[in-house]
Amino acid sequence: MTCAKCGAQNLENAKFCDRCGAKLETPPPPAPAPTEPAKRFCSACGTPLKPAAKFCGSCGAPQQGAAAPQEPARQTAAAPSPTPQAAPAPPAAAAPRPAPAFQTQAPPPSAYRPPAPAGPSHPPSARPKGKGCRTGCIVLVVLLALLAVGAYYVWNNVVLSNPAALVGTWKVEGGKSDLTTEKFSFEAADGGAKLVQDGPEKLPFDIVLKPEGGRVFKARVTNPADKSKWVDITAELEGFTTLKLKAEMPDGTTEEAEATRVLGSDN
Helix, strand or coil: CECCCCCCECCCCCCECCCCCCECCCCCCCCCCCCCCCCEECCCCCCEECCCCCECCCCCCECCCCCCCCCCCCCCCCCCCCCCCCCCCCCHHHCCCCCCHHHHCCCCHHHCCCCCCCCCCCCCCCCCCCHHHHHHHHHHHHHHHHHHHHHHHHHHHHHCCCHHHHCEEEEEEEECHHHCCCEEEEEEECCEEEEEECCCCCCCCCEEEEEEECCEEEEEEECCCCCCCEEEEEEEECCCCEEEEEEECCCCCEEEEEEEECCCCCC
């Protein structure tokens, strides 16, 4: 507390000055600061207004004495409210317009269709041309090759190895014809093929050729008058129409001939 007489500083609760002894008087409380009238703003464009204004000076909108808008909550009561700067009033045509109703409405559930998933350029059921045909051709060639091998095996090891393959008429085309007559034939016999000769050179006994394996047939011919005289006759089929004949003597000499099957009805 300051003494009004000598200006000395005293304690706050002192009643007399400790320097000059004058009575200290408590100063009156300071007068409250004048409060500023509440600020007003245009309700249409937000432009600051005078306290008594009835129309906005920027947009001309009538005013009804509305109180000033509350300041943001982040400002404290103790902080002085900043004076808003006057912003240029936007033209009335720039006011936002409500969006058309069709833009804010959600489309009906049936109107939306999800896009089709990405897939191959050709339909799933379609296959590239040429691939299936190539595979089928390979399978067909393999099957035909197996059939050909099987047919060859059956022909050589079953058909031509059977004595029935000798049955028919044959004619000697090359070699020594004294192995048999120039024209001869085979007939089916028990387990073999019986040689039937024509002409005066035919042998006085039967010759039956037996299978020896594969396409080879053999028979031993013995002279009834002299058992030491014999001949081994071998016949080998080289296909259905060619027959090779071979005779082996006891002294080691051999004679060979080749016969061809006679085809046709005038055998």
